[in-house]
Amino acid sequence: MKKYINTGSKDTRSGFGAGMTELGQTNDKVVALCADLIGSLKFDDFKKNHPERFFQIGIAEANMIGIAAGLTIGGKIPFTGTFANFSTGRVYDQIRQSVAYSDKNVKICASHAGLTLGEDGATHQILEDIGLMKMLPGMTVINTCDYNQTKAATIAIADHHGPVYLRFGRPVVPNFMPADEPFVIGKAIVLNEGTDVTIVATGHLVWEALLAAEALEEKGISAEVINIHTIKPLDEAAILKSLAKTKCIVTAEEHNILGGLGESIARVLSSNHPAPQEFVAVHDSFGAVSYTHLTLPTNREV
Amino acid sequence: MENSALEKVASQVRRDIVRMVSAVNSGHPGGSLGCADFLSFLYFEQMSFHAESFNMDGIGEDLFFLSNGHISPVWYSVLARSGYFPVAELATFRKINSRLQGHPTTHDNLPGVRMASGSLGQGLSVGIGAALSKKLNGDKNVVYTLHGDGELQEGQNWEAIMYASAKKVDNLIATIDLNGKQIDGSTDEVLAMGSIRAKFEAFDWDVLEIKEGNNIEAIIAGMNDAKSRTGKGKPVCVLLHTEMGNGVDFMMFSHAWHGKAPNDAQLETALSQNYTEGESDY
Numbered sequence: 001m002k003k004y005i006n007t008g009s010k011d012t013r014s015g016f017g018a019g020m021t022e023l024g025q026t027n028d029k030v031v032a033l034c035a036d037l038i039g040s041l042k043f044d045d046f047k048k049n050h051p052e053r054f055f056q057i058g059i060a061e062a063n064m065i066g067i068a069a070g071l072t073i074g075g076k077i078p079f080t081g082t083f084a085n086f087s088t089g090r091v092y093d094q095i096r097q098s099v100a101y102s103d104k105n106v107k108i109c110a111s112h113a114g115l116t117l118g119e120d121g122a123t124h125q126i127l128e129d130i131g132l133m134k135m136l137p138g139m140t141v142i143n144t145c146d147y148n149q150t151k152a153a154t155i156a157i158a159d160h161h162g163p164v165y166l167r168f169g170r171p172v173v174p175n176f177m178p179a180d181e182p183f184v185i186g187k188a189i190v191l192n193e194g195t196d197v198t199i200v201a202t203g204h205l206v207w208e209a210l211l212a213a214e215a216l217e218e219k220g221i222s223a224e225v226i227n228i229h230t231i232k233p234l235d236e237a238a239i240l241k242s243l244a245k246t247k248c249i250v251t252a253e254e255h256n257i258l259g260g261l262g263e264s265i266a267r268v269l270s271s272n273h274p275a276p277q278e279f280v281a282v283h284d285s286f287g288a289v290s291y292t293h294l295t296l297p298t299n300r301e302v
Numbered sequence: 303m304e305n306s307a308l309e310k311v312a313s314q315v316r317r318d319i320v321r322m323v324s325a326v327n328s329g330h331p332g333g334s335l336g337c338a339d340f341l342s343f344l345y346f347e348q349m350s351f352h353a354e355s356f357n358m359d360g361i362g363e364d365l366f367f368l369s370n371g372h373i374s375p376v377w378y379s380v381l382a383r384s385g386y387f388p389v390a391e392l393a394t395f396r397k398i399n400s401r402l403q404g405h406p407t408t409h410d411n412l413p414g415v416r417m418a419s420g421s422l423g424q425g426l427s428v429g430i431g432a433a434l435s436k437k438l439n440g441d442k443n444v445v446y447t448l449h450g451d452g453e454l455q456e457g458q459n460w461e462a463i464m465y466a467s468a469k470k471v472d473n474l475i476a477t478i479d480l481n482g483k484q485i486d487g488s489t490d491e492v493l494a495m496g497s498i499r500a501k502f503e504a505f506d507w508d509v510l511e512i513k514e515g516n517n518i519e520a521i522i523a524g525m526n527d528a529k530s531r532t533g534k535g536k537p538v539c540v541l542l543h544t545e546m547g548n549g550v551d552f553m554m555f556s557h558a559w560h561g562k563a564p565n566d567a568q569l570e571t572a573l574s575q576n577y578t579e580g581e582s583d584y
Contacts, residue, residue, distance in 0.1 A: 031438070055434065058468075060461035063427045067465070070367075070431020073416050074439050075359050078431075093421050094458070098428055102408045102418045 017042025019154025084113035114254030125287030131259020145206035152183035194224035353385035369425020423456025452484030
C-alpha cells in the first residue's frame with residue numbers, strides 16, 4: 001500500500017495557530033476572539049501581530065459567540081477559539097440563533113476535542129460536539145487529522161461564506177498529509193486504495209486507520225482508507241464509490257457512536273446501498289482521564 | 303419631525319400592533335405598545351439609515367438590534383413605515399411563508415433585520431460585536447440595542463455588560479424597557495432584580511433614565527442626551543420607564559397582555575383609543 005511518512009509529529013492546534021498567523025497577513029477581514037485560552041489555542045502570533053483584530057473576551061463563551069456574530073455585520077470574518085466543549089455544548093443556543101439561524105460568517109474553532117485530550121477528563125472531553133454541530137442547518141463541520149491539514153483547513157474556511165465548526169486537538173500526532181495538499185471543503189481524500197474493506201476515518205483516527213490498513217495488508221486484506229475531514233457536507237459520492245468496490249465499511253472517530261460520522265455514513269448507506277458497517281467510536285459513554293496517549297484499541301469498542 | 307407628527311406615527315404603529323396580533327390571535331402586544339413611542343422616535347428621528355437600499359453590513363448607518371424579539375410587532379410596524387418593506391406585508395405577520403416570523407429572523411431576508419432574536423439575552427453581545435466592527439471600519443455611527451427588563455435575568459447579558467465597559471465600547475446605546483413585567487407576573491414577583499441602575503453603574507456604564515418612556519418629549523430629550531454621551535469611553539445605558547400595553551387602557555397595569563391577542567370587540571376598543579387623523583391602516 002501507499003506509504004505515508006510522518007514528517008514530524010505536531011499537535012493539530014498548532015496547525016490552527018499557523019493558519020491564523022497566515023490569515024492575519026493575507027486577509028484583513030479576519031478577526032480572532034478567545035475566551036482566556038490564547039496559549040492553548042495558539043493565538044499568540046495573531047495577537048502579537050494584529051492586536052487591533054484580536055479580542056480577548058474573558059471566560060464568557062456565550063458573549064464571545066454573540067460578539068462574533070455581531071462582528072460579521074460590517075464585513076469581518078470572526079474566528080472564535082476555545083476548547084471544544086465550551087465551543088459547542090456550553091453555547092449551543094447562541095450558535096443556533098445568533099450564528100446558524102442568522103447565517104453569520106463565523107468560524108467556531110475548537111481545540112481539545114475528543115478522548116485524546118487525555119488527562120483533563122470527561123468534563124473537557126466532549127464526545128457529542130460533531131452531532132450537535134451537524135444538526136444545525138447550514139453549519140459546515142470539519143475535523144482535521146494532522147498539523148498540515150488543520151493549517152490548510154483554517155485558511156480555506158476563511159474563503160467559505162457561512163458558519164463553520166472546525167474541530168482539532170491537543171495531542172502531538174503524526175504529521176503526514178502533504179503540506180501543499182489543497183483543502184477542499186466537502187471533498188474526501190482517498191489515502192489508500194483497496195478492494196476488501198473501506199475504512200472511513202476522521203480527525204486523529206485517520207493516522208490510526210492507516211496503521212490498521214498496514215496491519216490488515218499483512219493478513220492479506222486490502223483496505224481502502226478515506227480521510228473524511230468534512231463531516232458536513234458529507235462526500236457521499238466518494239463513500240458510495242468506494243463501497244461499490246469493497247461492499248463493507250468501517251467508520252472511525254473520536255466521538256460518541258450516537259450522532260457522529262458513523263451515523264451520517266450509515267444514513268448514506270441505508271438510503272443508497274445498504275452494506276455492513278462497523279463503528280469505531282465511543283459507545284454512549286463519557287470519557288475518562290488518561291495520562292498516556294490514546295492508542296488505537298484492538299477491539300472496536302473503545 | 304414635529305412632536306405631534308411623531309405622536310401620530312406612534313399612534314399608527316399602535317394600530318398596526320393590535321391589528322397584527324388580533325388577525326392571527328397570537329403575538330405580544332403588551333411590550334410592543336410600551337415601546338411604540340421609543341421606536342418611532344428612533345426610526346423617524348434619531349437614527350441615520352438607508353431603508354430603501356438595505357444591506358447587511360450597514361456601514362455608515364446607525365444600527366438597531368431588538369434583543370427581546372417577542373415584541374416584533376412594534377419593530378415590524380416601524381420598519382415598514384420607515385420604508386424598509388411594504389406596509390401591506392404587515393398583514394402576513396405569523397402566517398405561513400411570511401418574512402414576518404413570530405420572532406425576527408434574517409432567514410427570510412426581511413429588510414431591516416440583521417440578527418435573529420427570540421431566545422432572550424443574546425442581543426447585547428451582538429450589538430457589542432457590531433459596535434466593534436464599526437470601530438475597526440472607522441465608522442462613526444452608533445449601535446442601538448433594546449432589551450426587556452425581565453430579559454436581564456439571562457446571564458449572558460452580564461457577560462456582555464462586563465465586557466462593554468471593560469473594553470470601552472462607547473459607540474453603543476443599550477436601552478432597557480423598564481416596564482416591570484414579564485410573562486408570569488411583575489419582575490419583582492418572578493425574580494426581583496433590585497436596582498438595575500445601580501447594577502449598570504457598578505459595571506461602570508454611563509446610565510441615564512427616561513422616567514416617562516411613553517412621552518415623546520421625554521424620549522427626545524433623553525435619547526438626545528444619550529447620543530451626546532457616546533464616544534466618551536463608556537457604553538451608554540438608557541433605562542426607559544414604560545407601561546406595558548400603553549395606549550390601550552384595558553391592556554395597561556397588568557402583565558396579562560404580554561403575549562395575548564385581543565378579540566374582535568377588544569380590537570375595536572383598542573383602535574378607537576388610537577385614532578390617527580388620516581390613519582393609513584394596511
